Amino acid sequence: MRVKIVNRSKHMLPRYSTNLSAGMDIRANLDREIVLRPLQRTLVKTGLFIELPEGYEAQIRPRSGLALKSGLTVLNSPGTIDADYRGEIGIIMVNLSEKDFVINDGERVCQMVIARHEQVSWEEVEVLNETERGSGGFGHTGK
Numbered sequence: 001m002r003v004k005i006v007n008r009s010k011h012m013l014p015r016y017s018t019n020l021s022a023g024m025d026i027r028a029n030l031d032r033e034i035v036l037r038p039l040q041r042t043l044v045k046t047g048l049f050i051e052l053p054e055g056y057e058a059q060i061r062p063r064s065g066l067a068l069k070s071g072l073t074v075l076n077s078p079g080t081i082d083a084d085y086r087g088e089i090g091i092i093m094v095n096l097s098e099k100d101f102v103i104n105d106g107e108r109v110c111q112m113v114i115a116r117h118e119q120v121s122w123e124e125v126e127v128l129n130e131t132e133r134g135s136g137g138f139g140h141t142g143k
Helices: 064-070
Strands: 004-007 024-027 034-036 041-045 048-051 056-061 072-074 079-081 090-095 101-103 108-116
Touching: 034 041, 034 090, 064 072, 090 108
Parallel strands: none
Antiparallel strands: 004 048, 024 108, 034 101, 041 090, 056 079, 056 108, 072 090
16 A cells, blocks of 8 residues: 655654564654653654545554553554644653653654544434343453
C-alpha cells in the first residue's frame, strides 16, 4: 500500500524495525528538548503530514520499551489519525513515572499502525439476538 507523506522533520521517514513489524517508529521533531515531569503531559511534534486512503486510519500507539523502562506513554492510546486529516501529526505523551523524562529531538516516541476500518449504518431494533454470554461483562467468567 502506498501512502503520501510530507516530511518537514529533520529525520528519516517512519519505517518498520523488522520485516514482520506492525508499527513504524515515529520520531520527535523538536527545536529543543522537552523535560516531562511526573504526571505531566505534552504534545510532541513530528514534522510529518500524511494522506491516507478512504477506509484507513493511522493508529498512534506507545512504544513498549519506553513504557516499561521510563513510564512514558501515549495518553490517548491508541490515538487515531483519520483519512481526511491533513495537519501535522502530534503525539500526546504523558510521564507516568516518578522521575523527569527528557524527550530529545529524533527520539522514537511512539509507533504508527495503518489499519483498515469500516463505517456503520445503524439498524435500530427493539431486541437483540440472544447469545450464550448474554449481557455478562467485566469478570463475568470468574477468571
